[in-house]
Amino acid sequence: MQTFLQKLSIKPKNAGVSTGQQQWTSTGEEIESFSPVDGKSIGTTTETTRKDYDQVLETARLAFREWRLVPAPRRGEIVRQIGDALREGKQELGQLVSYEMGKSLPEGLGEVQEMIDICDFAVGLSRQLYGLTMHSERPAHRMYEQWHPLGVVGIISAFNFPVAVWSWNAMIAWVCGDVCVWKPSEKTPLTGIACQQLIQAVFARNEVPEGVSCLISGGRSVGEWMANDPRVDLLSATGSTRMGKAVAEAVGRRLGRSLLELGGNNAIIITPEADLAVAIPAIVFGAVGTAGQRCTSTRRLIVHTAMYDEMKERLQKAYAQLRIGNPLETGVHVGPLIDQDAVGGYLASVEAIRKQGGSFVVEPEVLSGADYESGCYVRPCIAEAENQWEIVQRETFAPILYLIRYETLEEAIDLQNGVPQGLSSAIFTLNMREAEQFLSAAGSDCGIANVNIGTSGAEIGGAFGGEKETGGGRESGSDAWKAYMRRQTNTLNYGRTLPLAQGITFDI
Numbered sequence: 001m002q003t004f005l006q007k008l009s010i011k012p013k014n015a016g017v018s019t020g021q022q023q024w025t026s027t028g029e030e031i032e033s034f035s036p037v038d039g040k041s042i043g044t045t046t047e048t049t050r051k052d053y054d055q056v057l058e059t060a061r062l063a064f065r066e067w068r069l070v071p072a073p074r075r076g077e078i079v080r081q082i083g084d085a086l087r088e089g090k091q092e093l094g095q096l097v098s099y100e101m102g103k104s105l106p107e108g109l110g111e112v113q114e115m116i117d118i119c120d121f122a123v124g125l126s127r128q129l130y131g132l133t134m135h136s137e138r139p140a141h142r143m144y145e146q147w148h149p150l151g152v153v154g155i156i157s158a159f160n161f162p163v164a165v166w167s168w169n170a171m172i173a174w175v176c177g178d179v180c181v182w183k184p185s186e187k188t189p190l191t192g193i194a195c196q197q198l199i200q201a202v203f204a205r206n207e208v209p210e211g212v213s214c215l216i217s218g219g220r221s222v223g224e225w226m227a228n229d230p231r232v233d234l235l236s237a238t239g240s241t242r243m244g245k246a247v248a249e250a251v252g253r254r255l256g257r258s259l260l261e262l263g264g265n266n267a268i269i270i271t272p273e274a275d276l277a278v279a280i281p282a283i284v285f286g287a288v289g290t291a292g293q294r295c296t297s298t299r300r301l302i303v304h305t306a307m308y309d310e311m312k313e314r315l316q317k318a319y320a321q322l323r324i325g326n327p328l329e330t331g332v333h334v335g336p337l338i339d340q341d342a343v344g345g346y347l348a349s350v351e352a353i354r355k356q357g358g359s360f361v362v363e364p365e366v367l368s369g370a371d372y373e374s375g376c377y378v379r380p381c382i383a384e385a386e387n388q389w390e391i392v393q394r395e396t397f398a399p400i401l402y403l404i405r406y407e408t409l410e411e412a413i414d415l416q417n418g419v420p421q422g423l424s425s426a427i428f429t430l431n432m433r434e435a436e437q438f439l440s441a442a443g444s445d446c447g448i449a450n451v452n453i454g455t456s457g458a459e460i461g462g463a464f465g466g467e468k469e470t471g472g473g474r475e476s477g478s479d480a481w482k483a484y485m486r487r488q489t490n491t492l493n494y495g496r497t498l499p500l501a502q503g504i505t506f507d508i
């Protein structure tokens with residue numbers, strides 16, 4: 001057994017349900033986790049049964065009654081200690097992320113660093129959950145608004161950021177006074193177990209009530225229980241647009257709250273005034289990093305016709321240098337896709353590109369033989385394509401980059417916006433007018449718009465999320481915390497009369 005698994009207390013068999021300190025014995029079906037790196041089984045967990053699920057929700061609701069009364073800065077202090085525990089366990093957790101999900105080790109460690117950063121952010125936030133004061137139109141009245149804890153926050157996460165996305169939600173939710181019930185992706189269940197164990201050590205030291213951090217396991221059906229459950233006050237769901245539509249519908253039916261972080265179809269515009277020395281690494285990292293399995297991966301490159309041939313040539317050279325292989329080894333740029341189904345998705349898209357008239361300037365390939373035994377390794381490829389093609393309009397979660405030409409900046413912006421998704425976008429230009437036009441009200445319609453940096457990678461200080469089919473949610477920094485609290489407007493009369501609003505009189 002790998003030492004990082006031992007250090008994280010991951011056993012060959014793990015119960016996939018926990019409310020904290022209490023020991024759980026689960027009777028659910030086993031979920032086996034295979035590493036896409038070498039195809040080996042890492043361990044198993046159990047799917048949460050409906051009975052266990054109901055018990056978890058009851059425990060969480062009881063915990064909320066206590067946790068909401070703990071002063072926010074004290075909750076922040078506990079989150080600070082989680083940050084310290086993550087610093088201590090960074091290497092091992094980063095290795096597990098990398099081994100279970102397949103991203104490179106620097107990216108696995110980077111994901112844990114994001115968790116640490118959001119802890120730091122949340123600690124500061126715990127003293128800054130500011131309300132507002134307003135001037136009342138009535139004499140001797142005070143009016144203000146305040147933010148209260150919301151309740152149970154359900155978190156459904158995707159496989160590609162198996163731990164960071166949970167922490168963006170959980171750390172903020174905890175300082176806001178909420179309790180969390182997390183369902184990690186069934187494709188990366190063990191990273192969830194590792195996080196829950198790490199949290200519990202901190203919670204136990206601080207006598208945090210049972211149920212403030214809950215873990216449940218399973219796939220779509222467990223997620224559906226959460227979406228339909230009025231005991232879940234906010235459901236934060238990260239994943240495909242297909243999943244988001246189902247969640248939005250179910251949560252909407254009960255007039256609940258959801259926060260959706262869904263698929264992207266992100267583009268970079270390269271204008272004639274781009275600095276290509278800066279642009280090329282951003283494009284390549286954006287398109288092939290995490291084997292194209294980031295919601296912010298660069299999928300479309302919209303290039304001015306004057307730069308098109310040069311760009312094509314430079315990308316061909318850059319792609320020829322890519323090292324594909326075991327992501328835990330130093331110097332490897334591209335690891336595997338998550339599983340063989342994802343390889344099937346890559347191949348289906350390649351076929352669709354050809355059928356719809358596309359041609360490849362860097363050829364696709366599924367790799368086989370020594371070092372690629374898991375069957376999950378593919379070669380990043382580049383296709384010349386047109387924006388309106390059906391295949392270009394949807395997100396293929398694999399390293400496929402489309403090259404698209406443009407002539408005027410207005411046309412480039414229309415192409416960039418001309419997809420159903422609206423997550424991340426970028427322009428490379430040294431021309432201030434072009435940059436400002438891209439960022440203006442008539443520019444990019446995405447939640448994230450960058451100049452001279454790529455589409456992928458975001459800092460936790462900003463609000464993260466996107467428009468249109470990306471779901472409209474915002475997580476992490478800025479004032480994203482407000483989604484995790486309920487707003488209350490208060491008016492207080494300290495006078496001796498009862499003046500009514502809008503000057504209304506009511507004589508009795």
Ligand code: NAD
Nearest residue numbers: 158159185219220223224239240243246261262263264295
């Ligand atoms: P997925 O939609 O297959 O699964 C995501 C999660 O949703 C899993 O935990 C799954 O069990 C659950 N789920 C699936 N169907 C459900 C349903 N009907 N009701 C409730 N839960 C359900 O996505 P994936 O393959 O794990 O992840 C890749 C997708 O996630 C991509 O589309 C990517 O762009 C997106 N993503 C978005 C962001 C973002 O912040 N916008 C971040 C990461 C990933």
